[in-house]
Amino acid sequence: MGKSFVAPEKYPEAVVKQQSSGSSISVSFRDDTMFHKLTEHGLVAEYPIRYQVGGGMEGSSFFIQLRNYLFESPLSWYNAFGWDLSPGYESRSVIEFERPITKECLFCHASRARFDDPDGRHLNGTPTSIGCERCHGPSGEHVRHPSSTNIVNPSKLAGPARKSICEQCHLEGNTRVLNPGKDWTDFRAGEPAEDVFTTFVLTGERQGEQIPLASEVEQFAQSRCAQMSKGKLWCGTCHNPHADHRSRAAEIRAICTSCHQKPSPATHPASLTECTSCHMPTNGKTTIAHASNTDHRILRPGEQPPDEGKKLKLSAWRQPRQNFQQRNLGIAELRLSRQDYQDLWSDGGDLLLSLGAPSHDDSDIVFSLTAFYLDSGDLPRALEFARRAVELSPQSAVRTLTLARILETSGADDKAEQQFVKAIALNPSWKEPYGRLTMFYVRRNKFEEAIKVLDRYLTWNPNEILFHEWRKQILSQENAGTGSRLPSQPAIPPTR
Ligand code: HEC
Ligand code: HEC
Ligand code: HEC
Ligand code: HEC
Ligand code: HEC
Ligand code: HEC
Structure with a gap:
């Protein structure tokens, strides 16, 4: 790493x-x-x-x-x-x-x-490769006065604090929700991840098929070895980031046999030199997808663990503090409901609404409810929440653009235009607000304005291709006087 x-x-x-x-x-x-x-x-x-x-x-x-x-x-x-x-x-x-x-x-x-x-x-700033502090905690004090008491040793931790060290990166889940006011970089090795964020994982069936356990973390949690060994076995038992793993098979075999001195002799002759080919097989994946390659369930060959049931369910991998549980789940459900899991929509909305008035100062709740009201067709409410979301996070281009789009749908053209322009100013690298403002103008036959928006982006990044195409199309429409036909390929990344 x-x-x-x-x-x-x-x-x-x-x-x-x-x-x-x-x-x-x-x-x-x-x-x-x-x-x-x-x-x-x-x-x-x-x-x-x-x-x-x-x-x-x-x-x-x-x-x-x-x-x-x-x-x-x-x-x-x-x-x-x-x-x-x-x-x-x-x-x-x-x-x-x-x-x-x-x-x-x-x-x-x-x-x-x-x-x-x-x-x-x-x-x-300039990012670097994954550094020591990600697993050992902040190192300032340790560098000044090196001592084992002012640095985290992951193998000496227990419970959620230990699990969180690898999970911060190896458990992506279906979505992760930050606690109010927190940022990813607030996470410190040595503390449970749930002090900062909650990871949510979907189980059950989707379109008649069981959702697979994607990550090594989820698979390993299902293994009898992990469940029955009372916390002795963790990621670091088999993966020491500092060891050179040249004789890997022997190393893993020694770990397995430290607990399983005598696996059934019928299937395990003393001559076995390794344990993983049958118990931790690989699926030989060759694409860059964030899914496990080695089966970390450590099963008996040919055996399948029981299903988690059919019903689609979103659960916290570990619960955060009581007062964030419903909030984080509600935000996660609404987020995923916009990415293919519509079933979670009403539950997420109900959860967040049940939190009542205090949540109106929580920018993430307000933004989630904006989308909820929009999807329920309650435009006035959506607008109210979109305004509030921008008030709470005025520097967010994502929120500003959402407000612009709801204003446009509500017929408030001038205000929509202002917010589109503001979204561009907040994040000049983001093509979506330029694209939407361009279409806004084209629909109103304001071709010159539309071209100006595209040119503004092309000044920022002359190397662009789609907007060059749009520019040509709009110019030819303007000359032909064909009115408000939209550019044919609005291949703009959708709002997250
Ligand atoms: C991906 C996580 C990770 C990263 C990154 C990492 N370490 Fe470690 N480190 C560990 C784990 C896990 C152990 C415990 C190994 C064991 O004892 O089984 C460890 C142990 C150590 C130990 C031995 C501690 C002791 O008390 O015995 C030292 C020293 C150390 N690491 C230094 C570093 C330094 C320096 C860096 C940066 C160059 C670094 N580590 C980066 C995970 C990490
Ligand atoms: C800061 C994020 C981060 C943390 C913390 C982290 N990993 Fe990783 N790990 C990665 C990434 C990213 C890769 C992919 C390889 C790469 O890009 O170098 C990786 C690769 C790996 C690999 C496979 C390739 C290799 O280098 O051996 C193993 C095994 C692994 N990590 C185990 C662990 C374990 C065990 C822990 C906890 C002690 C841990 N990681 C903590 C991000 C992280
Ligand atoms: C939740 C943490 C997480 C996030 C978010 C994440 N990754 Fe990864 N990524 C990993 C880990 C851990 C690995 C290595 C293990 C694996 O494949 O699961 C990895 C593997 C990869 C690899 C393959 C590395 C190799 O050595 O084969 C690429 C490329 C990659 N990620 C790109 C990305 C890009 C681009 C993004 C953002 C758009 C992203 N990842 C987001 C954690 C993450
Ligand atoms: C820290 C101790 C420990 C280590 C290390 C360990 N296991 Fe286990 N394993 C257990 C315990 C405890 C059980 C549960 C035994 C029982 O159900 O009676 C178990 C169960 C199993 C089972 C039966 C699974 C089932 O679903 O019935 C297999 C197979 C297995 N281990 C293989 C391995 C292999 C292979 C390794 C090395 C890659 C390994 N174990 C490492 C403790 C460990
Ligand atoms: C019982 C031993 C064992 C434990 C415990 C274990 N792993 Fe592994 N893991 C392996 C083996 C064996 C491989 C195959 C590659 C290798 O030899 O490192 C592997 C491979 C990986 C890889 C590379 C990608 C892949 O799927 O092949 C990652 C990432 C990884 N493990 C992460 C983890 C994390 C995170 C944990 C803790 C949740 C964990 N492992 C626990 C034995 C283990
Ligand atoms: C050639 C395939 C193969 C290899 C390699 C293999 N196993 Fe197994 N193992 C099996 C089969 C098949 C079963 C289930 C039938 C049985 O229980 O005998 C099993 C069952 C087990 C069990 C659960 C039942 C019991 O005996 O406690 C453990 C534990 C286990 N193996 C550990 C190991 C260890 C440790 C190694 C490495 C030294 C290893 N296995 C290597 C095929 C293999």
């Missing part, structure tokens, strides 16, 4: 073509700098690659930096087969360097990543 966030390494040069967008992306090096060059619809965009993420396992992603904003390259390296499109880009009709890298992403992949806007997009 000491190489989790680095300058790009020396990968082979290549050209990758993509069918659905008719584009090609090339990788080249000049003066040791890696460049990704996108050629699409006769336009060219080339960026130097600033950071490489990962590489030791399935593959690497690559980030570009535009002023203080990071974006993912649409091209990734896969250890199994080389260069290809990044996950999620396979069938896109326009390929761009537009996927923002957020605070959440860097919380797990880097250290010292500071962001100074409430949406976690505006980078302040």
